[in-house]
Amino acid sequence: MAQSSPACLRCQDTRVYVRAGTGTRYAQAQLCDCAPNPCPTCRGTGFLLTLDPQGRDLAILCPDCERLKQRIEFYNRCRIPRRYQHSRLALADQDSENAKVFSLLESMLRGLPHQIRPDSEQERPSADVLKGMVLMGSPGTGKTHLLTGFAYRATIELGISCVFQGFTELLSELRQGYSDGKSDIEIIEPHLQTDVLIIDDLGKGRNTAWELSILDTLITERYNHHRLIMATTNYTEREEDTLRERVLSRDRTETEQYLADTLRKRVGERIYSRLREMCYFQSLQGTDRRLAPPEAEGFVESAD
Ligand SMILES: [Zn+2]
Numbered sequence: 380m381a382q383s384s385p386a387c388l389r390c391q392d393t394r395v396y397v398r399a400g401t402g403t404r405y406a407q408a409q410l411c412d413c414a415p416n417p418c419p420t421c422r423g424t425g426f427l428l429t430l431d432p433q434g435r436d437l438a439i440l441c442p443d444c445e446r447l448k449q450r451i452e453f454y455n456r457c458r459i460p461r462r463y464q465h466s467r468l469a470l471a472d473q474d475s476e477n478a479k480v481f482s483l484l485e486s487m488l489r490g491l492p493h494q495i496r497p498d499s500e501q502e503r504p505s506a507d508v509l510k511g512m513v514l515m516g517s518p519g520t521g522k523t524h525l526l527t528g529f530a531y532r533a534t535i536e537l538g539i540s541c542v543f544q545g546f547t548e549l550l551s552e553l554r555q556g557y558s559d560g561k562s563d564i565e566i567i568e569p570h571l572q573t574d575v576l577i578i579d580d581l582g583k584g585r586n587t588a589w590e591l592s593i594l595d596t597l598i599t600e601r602y603n604h605h606r607l608i609m610a611t612t613n614y615t616e617r618e619e620d621t622l623r624e625r626v627l628s629r630d631r632t633e634t635e636q637y638l639a640d641t642l643r644k645r646v647g648e649r650i651y652s653r654l655r656e657m658c659y660f661q662s663l664q665g666t667d668r669r670l671a672p673p674e675a676e677g678f679v680e681s682a683d
Pocket residue numbers: 387388389390391392393394395396411412413414
């Protein structure tokens with residue numbers, strides 16, 4: 380990312396402009412007005428003419444146009460909630476409390492292209508598999524802001540596919556899917572195939588056997604294929620640190636329950652130990668950034 384004085388302030392010279400139109404649920408990426416038009420490589424045709432090995436004319440897709448198109452598509456398929464449209468994992472987001480998390484995320488971004496598109500054909504040793512991150516901490520500590528920024532950098536800067544998914548939203552989509560006659564696998568396939576899966580609010584929900592089985596499928600499948608997983612969670616590793624979360628029951632006659640489980644208790648031993656193997660566990664402390672003065676737009680609107 381161009382960190383110093385980009386020529387285009389709208390897109391920071393990425394040629395991709397991210398915005399959230401009124402009434403849209405997710406941030407949308409589109410080609411920035413600063414992108415040369417028509418494309419100088421293909422003169423706007425979208426194709427380049429070349430010769431095949433037999434010397435015959437061959438039209439191939441313009442690599443420059445395709446590259447931008449793919450990045451825009453990756454960002455849009457990632458489904459970043461509109462309130463995180465400004466998340467960039469930029470230097471301005473870094474402070475003394477998140478410095479360690481920041482440098483780990485930066486090193487993952489450096490390692491990702493090699494893990495996903497290794498230079499050599501050789502199988503990489505499993506010990507070398509890039510670890511993801513479980514980011515723990517109370518609401519408002521900026522967890523989601525950092526990981527949506529990570530998703531921006533992975534998709535727009537590196538051209539790596541990414542899915543950002545709130546866990547409870549996934550459960551609602553699955554329930555909706557059942558009534559539309561869709562199977563679990565149809566809905567979670569993109570989550571299994573994507574290069575990077577980010578689960579927002581891991582451990583949230585009613586924690587039924589069905590909910591845990593969905594989580595188990597996601598984690599186990601990605602674990603088996605050495606695919607990167609990242610997550611945010613309000614649960615931590617010690618009960619003392621975990622914010623007591625109000626668990627809303629569907630049955631309104633039930634008394635309200637408050638939970639202060641550890642993440643381990645919340646997701647169960649099997650999922651927890653896989654996550655431990657696949658991810659760095661980091662926690663963010665600090666004051667609720669949503670209460671901070673409105674200087675960093677991304678934080679103020681955050682509700683992670
Ligand atoms: Zn621009």
